[in-house]
Each structure stands twice: as C-alpha cells, then as structure tokens.
Amino acid sequence: MKAHSMVMLRRNFKHIARNPTTVFNAVLMPVVMLFMFVYMFGDAFSVGVDYVDYATPGLILLAVCYGLGSVATSVNSDMTKGVINRFKVMDISRGAVLTGHVIASVLTNLLAIAALVGVALLLGFDPSASVLDWLGLLGIVALLGVALAWFTVALGLAAKTPETAGMAAVPLVMLPFFSSAIVPAETMGPGLREFAQYQPFTPIIETLRGLLGGSPAGSDVIVAIAWCAGIAVLGYVWASATFTKRA
C-alpha cells in the first residue's frame, strides 16, 4: 500500500518536473504577496506590531491554499483520462493514486512556505519562536496541508472537467482574505467581522501567529487542530466515496 503510494508520488513529481509552472506559481505567488502587502500596504495597516511579523503567519496559510488549484485540476484530469482505468484493473491499492496527489501537494506547500519564510526573514521578519514552537508550526502546517489536500482532491473528483475543478478550488484561495491573515478581524465591518472571526482559517492563523511569536494560546491551538482534523476527515471520506463512484 505504502509502496504504491510512493510510486504514484514519483509519478506526480515527474508531472511537476514536465510542467513546473504550477509549482513555480505556488512558490512565487506567496512571495509576491509578501512584497505587496509589506511594502505597498503595510504602512497603511495599523496592527500594533511590525507588519511583516503580523502578515507572515497569514501568508503561510495563503501559501498552503495557493497550491491547491493545480491539485484539483490534476486529480480531475487523472480521472477524465484513460490512465485511471488502467490503474483500476490492476492489482494495486485503490487509493494510491489519490495519496500520491496529497503527498505531492503537502511537499509543494512546505517548499512554498520555506521560500516565504526565507524571504520574510530578509525583509526583517523577527519571530521569537523556540525550536519547539517551530516544530509545532511544522506540525500544524503539515496537518492543514493534508486536510486541505484531501478536501481539494474531493473537489477535483466531484468536478466534471479539469476547468471546473480549478474553479471549485478558487474559494479556498479567497477564504484567507476574509480571515485575520492580512488585517485583524476586529478592524473589519460588521458581518464580515463575525465571518472572519468564526471561519476555520482564523484560529489556524492565530495559532501560527502565536507559535511564531513564542506564546501560542491553548484555545486557538485546540480549535485549529479540531478544524484541521474535521476538514481532513470530511475530505478523505468525500474523496473516497466519489472515487469509488467514479470507479
């Protein structure tokens, strides 16, 4: 089972190597956003701390989301092309092809986040996280990556064409903007403020912010982990059901 997932992961890597623009985008866009928000808008926002320190955790989440569009598209084109029929009549673990997509997505996320944090440090980002906090951050990011990847795989499977699959993932990319990623939720207008406060990405971002600031709030961490676990289970169950139906 694990071995087949690894074979499929290798296949995903080869696809990426043949068509690197998607990963290039996934890595580059968050960095561009970082420049944009820190240099262009940063002075206009009053968040109580250095803006780069405020924005980097939010952009980490944005980096995870940004990579998802291409995951939905590539899962869907796998289903609509004949190669999946070959996999289905072979004596291989059925979910391996999906697991391959999920792992590739998480690794792309980690790469994008490494680039983002690297550039943020050059721009004066000054985290006060301990080694343990960094490990915690890595854990949350990986959990979030796995959860959103399974959810996106399900979106990709449910869509009829690769194009609609790409569109289905757009809300995931937009959602971070309506959270505390860029500006604190309290500064937003009524309605939007409540939405931003209670949507799943806000506690996740606050957890990342807490970890990077060296003082994570326990309540945020628990809510964040619960959301991630919930999304992961939902995505996995939905993806498995859709995969079986299409198979």
Added chain:
Amino acid sequence: MVVRMTNSAITASGLRKAFGDKVVLDGIDLEVGEGSIFSLLGPNGSGKTTTVNVLSTLTKADGGTVRVAGHDVATDARAVRAAIGVTGQFAAVDELLTGRENLQLMVDLNRRIHAGDGKRIVTELLERFDLVESAGKPASTYSGGMRRKLDLAMTLVGDPRIIFLDEPTTGLDPRSRRTMWSIIRDLVAGGVTVFLTTQYLEEADQLADRVAVLDQGHLVAQGTPDELKRQIAGTHVRLRFTTAAELDAAARLFPESTRDDEALTLRVPSDGGTASLRAVLDRLDEYSLGAEEFSVHRPDLDDVFLALTGRTTEVAAK
C-alpha cells in the same frame, strides 16, 4: 482449427447489465478456452465495451456469474486483476510521462516483478514494440499507432495470462493494424488467452478461434469464423447494367450468380483475385456485354448483421 477447450480461461453465464432503464447486456453466455483468441463482434452500442468492463472487474454486473482465470469477478476481483491485462478502447497511457517511464510505472506497480528484473522487462518491451527510438519522448507526442503499441506493451508488463483488447485497431491505419494483428498472434503463440472486441469481420476472421456476434445485448451467433461466414454471402463481384435485357443475358452467362431486377445488378461469386476477375470480364467481352459498374464486394460486419438479424448495423446502433 482445433479449439482447446479443455480449460476455460473465461466463462460467463446469464450476464446482465442495465444502466438506468437501458438494458445493455441481456443474458450473455460465453466460454473462452485457454490459449485461444475469442472475438466479440458487434456494431457501436451493441454492448462490447460493457462486456469487457464486466469481465475485467471494472463494472459490476446486475446478474449472472463470471469466472476469469478460475476466480469469481464479483467476490475475488483482486485475484482476477492479478491475472489479467486490459487494453481499453482509448489508450490508457500517462501523456506527461515518456514511453519508458510509462512502462517503468507498470513495473513499479506490479507486485510480482522482482526489483532487479524491471529494467530488462522495460527494455525488452520497448524493443518488441519497436518503440526504442521514441522511448525518451512524452507519450503526448506519439502517433495513434504508437500510443496503442505503448498501451499494449504496458498491459503486457508482468506477463498476464489473459488479455482483454477492446477494439485494438479502431482508428488505426492499415499498416498499424497489421502490426497489431501480428503482435496479437505472437501473444497467443506464447499461450496467452486473448478476448478481443472488434467492429471488423475481417479482423475476427484473421485472428479469432471463435467469434460471437453481439446485437443489442444478445449474442445472436457464436462459432468459428468459417461457420459464421457460411451463413453469409462470400466475396463476390457486383455488376450493374443499364437495361433489363443486358441483365438477362449476363445472368445466363453466370449460372451461379444471383440477380436483383430492381437495381439491375448481378452478384457473381468470386475470390476477388485478378485471375477470377479477368475470367468474369473475359466472359462478358466474349458476348459483347458491358456492365455500367463493376465492384468487388467483401463481406463485412454489415453483411453478417443483415444475414443474422435482418437489420443493418446502422439500424442496430439506434
């Protein structure tokens, strides 16, 4: 031809499948002997692909039993999958990977291949299918014929003993079609059982030990290609005349012919070779008769269908 029916590679009885209220397979019984080529012949929409999908575990039947390589497809799909290879109607290759990478992927996914043998298997298949030169290019750049060859090569990784080929030559040019035929013959020479669907009578005739004709989910005929062909008119020459008088005169010259007074045509049995054609023309010349139109007609699926069901394939497809 001796049909080796001592052991059955595939048996199906009472196979039924409907999609919604559309019945696609309505009680199919068939048996395929080990090491033989079985051809399922039928027009578009007759249920060929559904049959292959059910036999190869891709689709669940609504009723009936299927055993492939001794295993029940419903209860032991994994064991069936381990024994078969399937090449569908549309090439199931990974377009972004090269030919070699596609084959390597199959090797990596096969539980029974030892790690050390992988390279050798890939190289042998590339050579056997004449794909060495394009082995390093992505499959998306391959021609239709090359793609089919790569597809079949991928199916053969791990030496499956039973192979399903769904319309393996549809859309191929005549040369690629002949190449595919010789590959299929080689497979069977090596003891492999082949289940093949086709729209071409000629293909079934060339390859198959047994043929079954599928029409709207029913098997309307089953037998050797020769048995099947005996039920239909063989190759013949068709002559069309301008007047009934000419048709009368010509009909007297060829006593074994059949005439159609309405169309003013005469059907003269012939093997289609130059000698027999010349004999027909010489005989017409001898009596100073000239046909307005002259054509050689080979029996095809249409003729089989007309003979077996009284309908043309176009009507059957509706």
